[in-house]
Amino acid sequence: MSRISDWYIMGAIALAGLAGPLLLPGLATQIAFLWLMVVFALTWDMLGGRMGYNSFGNIVFFGIGCYAAAVVQRDAGLPYFEALALGLLAGAVCAVLAAVVFGAAMLGIRGHYFAIGTLGLGIAAGEVAAGWDYVGAGSGMALPLYPGELGQRELFFCYSLFALAAICFLCCRAVYATRFGLALNAIRDDHDKADAMGLRTTPIKIFAWALSAFFLALSGGLAANMIGFIDPRDVAFAGATFGVWMVLMAILGGKGTLWGPVLGAFVFHVTQELFWTWLLGWQRVALGLLIVIIVVFFPQGIMGWLAERRARAEAGT
Amino acid sequence: MSVLLDVQNVTKRFGGVVANEEVSLTVKRGEIAGLIGPNGSGKTTLFGSIAGAHAVDGGDILFEGRSIRHLRSAPIARRGLLRTYQQTxxxxxxxxxxxxxxxxxxxxxxxxxxxxxxxxxxxxxxxxxxxxxxxxxxxxxxxxxxxxxxxxxxxxxxxxxxxPKLLLLDEPTAGINPTLINGLIDRLRRANTELGVTLLVIEHNMRVIMNLAHRITCLAHGRVLAEGVPEEVRNDKRVLDAYLGVA
Structure with a gap:
């Protein structure tokens, strides 16, 4: 996509993001979830698509964001918005620290072993949270009530998550345009070669994971407040739903591309909402089928499929 | 010319296989050095040892007078010693x-x-x-x-x-169209003279290496068999035997 059309698309999305919730107030929560999905896909793609490290444990950072916000909001004794801001900050700091620690320990592992290792990380985090009384153990945590009027709450979180998704996208866009972006691709294409060329691969990989953890933690804090309740396994460390969707959306849209994860999140979220509306009772079956179709027919994602078609059309003329 | 790379009695084993045994060689600043030897004689293993791809079992490797034996490939590359691969x-x-x-x-x-x-x-x-x-x-x-x-x-x-100050090239002409080989030799020379890169080249094409290198080291069975200017190595009976086999 050329630079100019890039700006047009961003402008159109910004307009839709700002006007959408006002025009369709009944869908505000669904729209908010859409932006959450965009953050999920973009942050997963930083490692999975750009760097070739398929993480199944990114949900950990989302969960840390949920819990950090909930604990700060419970214990800080501040008014709602001050506590929320402090909670988001605390979550981001904790998640970045966790990414640095886990990264130093795990980013030396390559390929499938990294994927399996991170899968364990996500499951372990859920179990720890479910057994820890300080964070409510298995019964989870309830978040404070939003102070505004009825209907304001949905709009607030819809716009907050939209802002987060937009900042995350612009940050990715800026970072991928630097040498750092090239270094990530180099690690993906041939890690040993990157080492042999003298790149500082370990700090590069850790920084990428920390950046992804930062945005995930912020999304976690906002999502926990929007949902109003944290269950350790079904919300915060929901590896089987959110954790898998992150991967799917990025693959569906086209991993390693700028727009792929955004597109994947849109298509996935809309399809999933339609399943819930029209196929109630069968929605999980339909979702499973969708996953199979994505992996079998769109292994390169929608962006990859489009690029292939374009290349074929050019070769044909 | 000062010595840029000094490989001293390097030994490398893979399990019971001794890939390099007490190998010593030097590369002087500004020269083009050649490394030849039959298949399996330990040339690429020696490259790996020098460039930090694996640890060595004995000996020392000095680059610009400092030991790089315990360094990994990335810090070695940052000091100005790079390698290319046989399988690109x-x-x-x-x-x-x-x-x-x-x-x-x-x-x-x-x-x-x-x-x-x-x-x-x-x-x-x-x-x-x-x-x-x-x-x-x-x-x-x-x-x-x-x-x-x-x-x-x-x-x-x-x-x-x-x-880089020193570039290790592992079979630069393998897989290159024969008509392009002369052009490539010319570029290797120009990299050496115009860009000031010292080269250590593994090569199987004898015509190429005899033309290109100032000095040649020949390995066989993991040991240094002969060393000298191309003319000497070409006429060394042990080198001929190693390549063609002895009756």
């Missing part, structure tokens, strides 16, 4: 220009220096060097879409982009 290694899904940009010396810096766009001067230099190896027309193509020979040239250009 490039970044497949990136364009040729991107391959070059990320191979520049400044890409070896810390995180803060990486979080900047590629400078225009770097891209210009990438273009120049791609032109130098004859790949300028391919600069926006995916590196993985190039032919094997072109990938080999790209890998060579990437190494030059890094401005």
């Amino acid at each position: 290694r490039i970044y497949d899904d990136m364009t040729c220009t991107e391959n070059m940009a990320i191979s520049a010396r400044e890409a070896q810096g810390g995180l803060l220096s990486l979080l900047r766009p590629v400078p225009r001067a770097t891209n210009a230099r990438a273009g120049d060097l791609l032109g130098f190896v004859g790949l300028y027309e391919k600069r926006d193509d995916r590196a993985g879409s190039l032919s094997f020979g072109q990938q080999k040239l790209l890998e060579f250009a990437m190494a030059l982009m890094n401005e």
Whole structure:
């Protein structure tokens, strides 16, 4: 996509993001979830698509964001918005620290072993949270009530998550345009070669994971407040739903591309909402089928499929 | 000429197999040194030992007078010692220009220096060097879409982009169209004279190495068999026996 059309698309999305919730107030929560999905896909793609490290444990950072916000909001004794801001900050700091620690320990592992290792990380985090009384153990945590009027709450979180998704996208866009972006691709294409060329691969990989953890933690804090309740396994460390969707959306849209994860999140979220509306009772079956179709027919994602078609059309003329 | 690389009695074993035994060789600053030997004589293993791909079991390796024996490949590369691979290694899904940009010396810096766009001067230099190896027309193509020979040239250009002091080349002419080999020899020489890169070259093509190298070391069964100027090595009876077998 050329630079100019890039700006047009961003402008159109910004307009839709700002006007959408006002025009369709009944869908505000669904729209908010859409932006959450965009953050999920973009942050997963930083490692999975750009760097070739398929993480199944990114949900950990989302969960840390949920819990950090909930604990700060419970214990800080501040008014709602001050506590929320402090909670988001605390979550981001904790998640970045966790990414640095886990990264130093795990980013030396390559390929499938990294994927399996991170899968364990996500499951372990859920179990720890479910057994820890300080964070409510298995019964989870309830978040404070939003102070505004009825209907304001949905709009607030819809716009907050939209802002987060937009900042995350612009940050990715800026970072991928630097040498750092090239270094990530180099690690993906041939890690040993990157080492042999003298790149500082370990700090590069850790920084990428920390950046992804930062945005995930912020999304976690906002999502926990929007949902109003944290269950350790079904919300915060929901590896089987959110954790898998992150991967799917990025693959569906086209991993390693700028727009792929955004597109994947849109298509996935809309399809999933339609399943819930029209196929109630069968929605999980339909979702499973969708996953199979994505992996079998769109292994390169929608962006990859489009690029292939374009290349074929050019070769044909 | 001062000694740039000093390999002292290096031994490398893989389980029970002794791939290099007490190998010593020196490369002087500014020269083109050759490394030859039959298949399986331990040439590529020696490259790996020098470039930090694996630990050695004995001996020492000095680069510019300092030991690099315990360093890994990345810090060795940052000191100015690079290698290329026999099975060419490039970044497949990136364009040729991107391959070059990320191979520049400044890409070896810390995180803060990486979080900047590629400078225009770097891209210009990438273009120049791609032109130098004859790949300028391919600069926006995916590196993985190039032919094997072109990938080999790209890998060579990437190494030059890094401005190394010493470059280890593992069979630079293997897989290259024979009509292009003379051009490649010329470029290796120019890299040596014009860009000031010292070369240590593994080569199976005798015509190439005899033409190119100032001095040649011959390995056989993991040991140094002979050493000297091309003329001496070519006429050494032990070298002929090692290649052709002794009755």
